[in-house]
Amino acid sequence: MKRKNEADQDILLNREKDRRLLSYIPDPTGERSSFDRRGKKDDEEGDLSSMARERKLGMRYRGSFPVRIEKYGERNRHFLGGTSVNISDTGILARFEDAQIFEQVRQMDSVRLTFRIPEGVMPEGHENRYRMTGKVVRSREDEREVAFEFTEDLMAYMRRRKDRYLLLMSAVCLAFISLCIVLMRAESVIYFKYNAVLYSYSIIAAMFLLTRYLFGAFYRPVPINPDFTPSVTVIIPCFNEEEWIQTTILSCFDQSYPAEKLKVIVVDDCSTDHSVDKIREIIDELTEKEDARYHVRGRLKYFVQEKNAGKRAALVRGVENTDTDLVMFVDSDSFLDPYAVRNLVQPFRDPKMGGCAGRCDVANTYTNSLTKMQSVRYYIAFRIMKAAEGIFDAVTCLSGPLSCYRREIVMKYKDAWINQKFLGHKATFGDDRAMTNFVLSHHRCSYQDTAVCSTIVPKHHKVFLRQQMRWKRSWLRESLMAGKFMWRKEPFAAVNFYIGIIVPILAPVVVVYNLLYVPFTQHIFPKTFLVGLLLMSLMMSVTQLLLRKSRTWLFGFWFCVYYELILLWQMPIAWFTFWKSTWGTRMTPSDVKAENSRKEKRKKRGTKGAGV
Numbered sequence: 001m002k003r004k005n006e007a008d009q010d011i012l013l014n015r016e017k018d019r020r021l022l023s024y025i026p027d028p029t030g031e032r033s034s035f036d037r038r039g040k041k042d043d044e045e046g047d048l049s050s051m052a053r054e055r056k057l058g059m060r061y062r063g064s065f066p067v068r069i070e071k072y073g074e075r076n077r078h079f080l081g082g083t084s085v086n087i088s089d090t091g092i093l094a095r096f097e098d099a100q101i102f103e104q105v106r107q108m109d110s111v112r113l114t115f116r117i118p119e120g121v122m123p124e125g126h127e128n129r130y131r132m133t134g135k136v137v138r139s140r141e142d143e144r145e146v147a148f149e150f151t152e153d154l155m156a157y158m159r160r161r162k163d164r165y166l167l168l169m170s171a172v173c174l175a176f177i178s179l180c181i182v183l184m185r186a187e188s189v190i191y192f193k194y195n196a197v198l199y200s201y202s203i204i205a206a207m208f209l210l211t212r213y214l215f216g217a218f219y220r221p222v223p224i225n226p227d228f229t230p231s232v233t234v235i236i237p238c239f240n241e242e243e244w245i246q247t248t249i250l251s252c253f254d255q256s257y258p259a260e261k262l263k264v265i266v267v268d269d270c271s272t273d274h275s276v277d278k279i280r281e282i283i284d285e286l287t288e289k290e291d292a293r294y295h296v297r298g299r300l301k302y303f304v305q306e307k308n309a310g311k312r313a314a315l316v317r318g319v320e321n322t323d324t325d326l327v328m329f330v331d332s333d334s335f336l337d338p339y340a341v342r343n344l345v346q347p348f349r350d351p352k353m354g355g356c357a358g359r360c361d362v363a364n365t366y367t368n369s370l371t372k373m374q375s376v377r378y379y380i381a382f383r384i385m386k387a388a389e390g391i392f393d394a395v396t397c398l399s400g401p402l403s404c405y406r407r408e409i410v411m412k413y414k415d416a417w418i419n420q421k422f423l424g425h426k427a428t429f430g431d432d433r434a435m436t437n438f439v440l441s442h443h444r445c446s447y448q449d450t451a452v453c454s455t456i457v458p459k460h461h462k463v464f465l466r467q468q469m470r471w472k473r474s475w476l477r478e479s480l481m482a483g484k485f486m487w488r489k490e491p492f493a494a495v496n497f498y499i500g501i502i503v504p505i506l507a508p509v510v511v512v513y514n515l516l517y518v519p520f521t522q523h524i525f526p527k528t529f530l531v532g533l534l535l536m537s538l539m540m541s542v543t544q545l546l547l548r549k550s551r552t553w554l555f556g557f558w559f560c561v562y563y564e565l566i567l568l569w570q571m572p573i574a575w576f577t578f579w580k581s582t583w584g585t586r587m588t589p590s591d592v593k594a595e596n597s598r599k600e601k602r603k604k605r606g607t608k609g610a611g612v
Contacts, residue, residue, distance in 0.1 A: 010364040011120045016060035024256045024338040052339045057089040063121030067094045072110035089153040096144045106139040120366035124550035170546035208499045215388035221450045222346040230325040231261045235318030239269040241332040246282040251335040266302040267314040316414045327407045334401040334455040344404045344451035354443025358402035358451030367459045372552045373559040374457045390447030392493035400432040402453040413438040430474025441485045472574040
């Protein structure tokens with residue numbers, strides 16, 4: 001799906017709309033059975049995980065690409081051409097311009113279909129060439145459309161035909177890269193006496209990276225217990241998100257979770273666009289069409305702040321206006337998977353669990369090269385880095401797009417959270433890391449990889465760089481705060497945390513030493529250092545290929561290049577400006593104040609220049 005009238009249009013998956021506005025909520029009245037496209041009821045025998053998989057296999061995505069059809073079993077191969085209308089993992093709907101070809105195809109029984117799914121039509125990992133067998137299940141003469149059902153789903157086809165080779169190749173490459181890194185660090189041990197500080201950093205950084213990947217490989221999510229359904233309120237803070245807010249609200253409300261246990265509250269932080277109108281519009285539509293069945297009026301509410309008070313105040317207002325066991329924070333440009341709530345509550349079976357983060361994928365991956373790089377970065381950051389922390393129940397950032405807390409804990413720390421100051425300045429961003437610190441200081445914080453949301457990421461470099469600067473500032477501030485208590489956590493988690501602070505902070509100094517100081521003063525080309533960077537970037541890319549099987553894997557390498565050339569140098573700036581409270585990507589009160597201050601300074605300079 002493309003958003004028009006933009007220089008770079010956001011390209012999102014274009015799902016075929018269900019005939020029902022709310023198709024995933026279990027029907028509390030029992031009057032309407034929930035069937036998927038293949039006629040299987042949601043309440044048939046089988047665990048919820050397998051039911052979720054069945055429903056996802058049946059999701060249809062709109063996309064137009066060539067499809068070749070031949071009658072299966074004929075010796076004389078004769079191809080007939082059509083164009084896809086929509087496709088799922090279990091079947092495809094094709095349209096035929098020629099009436100004769102349409103009549104020939106609709107009369108067939110078993111067929112063989114050949115097609116290539118372009119990027120952006122289906123979720124990552126599907127962009128491949130397929131040669132499937134199937135059968136005709138229905139046709140529409142008025143539209144000249146024929147629906148085919150595959151004899152095996154696309155993912156099963158990939159596992160049988162390609163995944164085993166891909167898995168072997170990726171695993172061998174990953175093992176080889178890891179071995180090379182270890183051998184290079186062995187060289188550091190040999191030459192340790194010549195530069196103890198530099199080689200110590202090299203050894204520590206390599207071991208830190210390898211152990212993160214190792215722990216990430218051992219991570220397993222908490223399985224679903226269908227009898228565990230605590231009451232949950234999803235709270236959506238909104239500020240100038242008229243484009244996405246309706247999709248966000250609908251995704252949070254239409255969850256495969258008991259309706260009587262789930263509420264949604266939207267808090268608009270005094271938006272200056274049409275966000276409030278969009279919120280009212282979707283709530284009115286849901287109330288009109290579904291209130292009798294799902295009690296929308298009592299479960300879906302919205303509030304509008306009297307003035308722009310910030311994201312933290314908006315979230316707290318939502319927490320104060322509910323009474324559920326858990327509260328779930330979802331950003332207004334993030335969209336939940338229909339089973340996200342069901343999965344995210346599972347770690348709270350542990351009474352010591354205070355908070356949990358879900359996985360955040362990129363919704364607009366295929367917009368441009370920048371969004372593709374971010375897609376790889378997001379996946380590795382969550383599936384490897386956050387998963388590694390999750391093994392020790394010591395996740396240091398329950399990310400804003402999707403996180404869950406015990407309501408009583410948020411209520412306990414809400415005042416300190418809202419009024420947080422650092423070096424005399426009010427903390428306006430880094431709300432997720434700040435709340436995580438409050439919770440993690442006395443409770444466990446985990447990660448649930450099966451609770452998935454997708455979010456819109458910046459598609460322009462200017463916006464992206466501002467976002468990254470804000471994140472680095474909040475990371476520095478909250479890491480210093482977390483350092484006060486992380487030593488009390490599990491030893492391995494504590495050691496990894498403190499190393500994880502030292503390595504990125506010193507990285508700019510190490511890069512300058514290796515790429516500038518050594519070549520110009522000692523006339524030595526830094527091939528060892530460059531090979532090390534290459535291996536670490538390839539590790540990210542190959543892991544993406546191994547776990548996600550997506551063609552975006554090469555952008556992991558380019559992200560590492562982008563990081564070394566640009567993002568790395570934001571860290572020294574963040575060292576000296578991490579007390580700043582401006583967002584940079586939206587006009588919060590702090591940003592307005594800073595902008596007015598800049599205008600005033602420019603005005604004064606202009607006045608002085610005119611006087612001269």
